[in-house]
Amino acid sequence: YHHHHHHHVRVRLKRLFFYTVVRFLAKYENQINVFSELLDELPDTEEPLWILGQRYDVRAEKSELLSDVRSRLWFTYRKKFSPIGGTGPSSDAGWGCMLRCGQMILAQALVCWHLGREWRWDKDGRHPEEYRRILHCFLDKKDSCYSIHQMAQMGVGEGKLVGEWYGPNTIAQVLKKLALFDDWNSLAVYVSMDNTVVIEDITVKCVRSELTPRWKPLLLIIPLRMGINHINPVYIEALKECFKMPQSLGVLGGKPNLAYYFIGFIGEELIYLDPHTTQLAVESxxxxxxxxxxxxxxxxxxxxxxxxxxPSVALGFFCKTEEDFDSWCGLVQQEILRKSRLRMFELVEKHPPHWPPFVPPTKPEVHTTGAEFIESTDKLFESEEEFEILNV
Structure with a gap:
């Protein structure tokens, strides 16, 4: 009897497990690789694993590594928040993944600034006051500075309807504008154009101004297209180098209409935080x-x-001080520009003369009712063609 009973329980459990997985897969049909990920822990390897500028030995430092990943602010789809613009959607499931990734890269900049890269989250809730303030910037309500509400409505000015999918470049433009309304952080956000970072524009116009001669912490975003339909393998080593830099904020990207926040790599695999799970909105x-x-x-x-x-991505870096920026420029020269046959991006001292003059961002007028949200999903999957192709 005993054995027989156990056999039944085992069969039932197996069946239950199978149905759970099937339900799970049905829910995430766009994440084909989800099953292997469920069963798969970190690889057993001597290769170093890099997370946002920190190097880990997977075997010896597993718990430190997991604590680092867990400490990052993780933003996902949410449901049942107050409707965007009063009459818009009350969930961003299905369309907000790149906005959530944008929130993650910005939150990481704020954590590095106020708490430091070495700060770790304590699940029992003993946190510095700055941590609480950072989290408040991202809560799902209209008056949070970097909420889904603010981002979706700022996107209307970038030609995106509320509920339309954003690519990495659009999200960078939205972050640049929203940062101007942030009264607590005077963060300078610079988004490169034509795969070119102009040192003069950053130091003279962006992080300093006539009014504030001292250096403002810099969020540097570099939108790139690393190939036409697929990533060109010549860029892979340079991409890895970006994750090794102490200034690294990771990379926004993913697959068409599926955005991930990439925070590191091991061997030939990228490591990412995934926004594609829908949680209930949290009230403070x-x-x-x-x-x-x-x-x-x-x-x-x-x-x-x-x-x-x-191939469409945006690289992120955070330079709290001018020394951080100088050292970043040095690393780019040494690790990216000198080594590669095909440059991932350019770093130039002076503003190119044939370019229009650099205009530092100023507060835009925001006129939106939120009624401009998307009515059908037809528009959702037009792919973004707003990138220049690199180095053709």
């Missing part, structure tokens, strides 16, 4: 406390072959 309690458990990803990180990356 009296006194501004927030239950923040759902803002930290509690599992082994996702991995993806670097060759499956869509």
């Amino acid at each position: 309690e009296a006194g501004g406390a927030v239950d923040d458990q759902s803002y930290h990803c509690n599992r082994s990180p996702h991995r993806m072959k670097v060759t499956s990356l869509d």
Whole structure:
């Protein structure tokens, strides 16, 4: 009897597991590789694993590595927040993945600035006040500075309807504009044009001005197209170098209409945080406390072959001080510009004379009711063709 009973329980459990997986896969039909990821932990290898400028030995430093990943602010789809613009969507499931990735890269910049790259999240809730303030910037309500509400409405000015999918370049433009409304952080956001970072424009116009001669912390975003339909393998080593730099904020990208926040790599695989899970919106309690458990990803990180990356990406870097920026320029010269046959991007001292003059961002007038949200999904999957092709 005993054995027989166990056999039944086992069969039932197997069946239950199978149905759970089938349901899970049905829900995430666009994530074909999800099944292998569920079963798959970190690889057992001597190769170093890099996360946002930090190097790890997978075997010896597994718990440190997981704690680092878990400490990143993780933003996902949410549902049941107050409607965007009063009459718009109350969930961003299906369209907000790149906006969530944009939130993650910006949150990482703010964490590096206020808490430091070495800061770790404590799940029992003992946090510095700055951590709480950073999280508040991203809550799903209209008056949070970098909320899904603010981002979607700022996107209307970039020609995107609320509910339309954004590419990496659009999200960079939205972050640049929203940063101007942030009263707490005077963050300078520079988005490169034509794969070219202009040192003079950053130092003279962006992080300094007549009014503030001292250096403002810099969020540097470099939108790139690393190939035509697939990533050109010549860029892969340079891409890895970006994750090794201490200034690294990772990379926005993914696959068409599927955005991920890439935070590192091991061997030929990229490591990323995935926004494609829908959680309930979180209300902040009296006194501004927030239950923040759902803002930290509690599992082994996702991995993806670097060759499956869509060629449209945006690289992110954070330079808190002018020394950080100088050292970043040095690393780019040495690791990216000198070594590669095909340059990933250019770094130039002076503003190119044939370019229009560089205009530092100023606060735009925001006129939107939120009624401009998308009515049908037909528009959702037109791919973004706003990138110049690199180095043709």
